[in-house]
Amino acid sequence: MRVCICATQVPFIRGGAEALVETLHHELLARGFVSTVVTIPFTWTPRMQILKSAMAWRLSSLGGPAGDPDLVIATRFPSYLIRHPNKVVWLVHQFRQIYDLLGTPYSDFDSSARDRRIVEQVRQMDCRAFSEARALHAISHNVADRASAYNGADADVLYPPPKLTGRFVAGEPGSYIFTAGRLDQLKRVDLLLEGLSRTRCDIECRIAGDGPQRAELEALAGTLGLSERVHFLGNVTDDELVALYRDCLAVYYAPYDEDFGYVTIEAFKSEKPVLTASDSGAVLEFVSDGVTGFVHAPDGKAFSTSIDRLAEDPQLAARLGAAGARAVAAIGWDSVIESLTSTAVKRASR
DSSP: OEEEEEEEEOTTOOOHHHHHHHHHHHHHHHTTOEEEEEEEEOOOSSTHHHHHHHHHHHTOOOOOTTOOOSEEEEOSTTGGGOOOTTEEEEESOOOGGGTTTTTSTTOOOOSSHHHHHHHHHHHHHHHHHHHHOSEEEESSHHHHHHHHHHHOOOOEEOOOOOTTTTTOOOOOOOSEEEEESOOSGGGOHHHHHHHHTTOSSOOEEEEEBOOTTHHHHHHHHHHTTOTTTEEEEESOOHHHHHHHHHHOSEEEOOOSSBSOOHHHHHHHHTTOOEEEETTOBGGGGTOOBTTTEEEEOSSHHHHHHHHHHHHHOHHHHHHHHHHHHHHTTTOOHHHHHHHHHHHHHHHHTO
């Protein structure tokens, strides 16, 4: 069976959505599918570029000299606007700036007539695209709930396993807090730094990843007197990432209203507890306060309490991490691939 994965690429930005597409492609190939990935660039400045990118997908054809794909798996906006009689949507996220982020500091859309028109047009496009899909899946209950609330769409949840599934290993509770990911405003690494500045202990912190907020975060660490305790590692190799999870005490991951969050699953696969916030979205589908980690209000002072507690009681960290591993043990690729391809298998067998 030939499968075409449709993906959106924001130029020069790489994150969880890109990792999901690459890993899905690899897993399909490993199971004997003929898989290819089609991407079209996406940007939202100027505003009309949003609609142009959407129309580029709507007007595209996936047929060619090799024939049509048997199945199309579309991911995030606007890739799911592609037309195909056997289209399945695995919804990574919609254009959040005009949905759940609208009216927050994380969206630059306002109440102007121009912005209102684009909001309405994009929402209509999404409703149409979801209604065309033979199956609609979402990467978390958080993403599925948004599609239901804003578009009246009913999506099943398929949690995506991390790229390095099978390579994460447990280690003894270590001597540093770890976090990984893109360094931008939504990830709220500043809360971690504020928490560290208030701890009784002098535990260190290691931060893997890069992004537009790195220089600002490095400056904040200096202002807070954390230059000797906080280490910005930049992008790390897969082997280094596995080791960083293995050897840490706990993992911080408290983004704002996260779609899914590989960091949580990677931490639990490494048997490490996760510190998160009460408004961190899909992270809360896995992190239970006092069971697999700690959930706090999104302020630095609250996080300092849990950091001190874990530093003073490493065995507590070990117990919480082990519970986290049990919570995500069922997340694997076999069931995901079966769910995504079952519609095409049934169609091909007619």
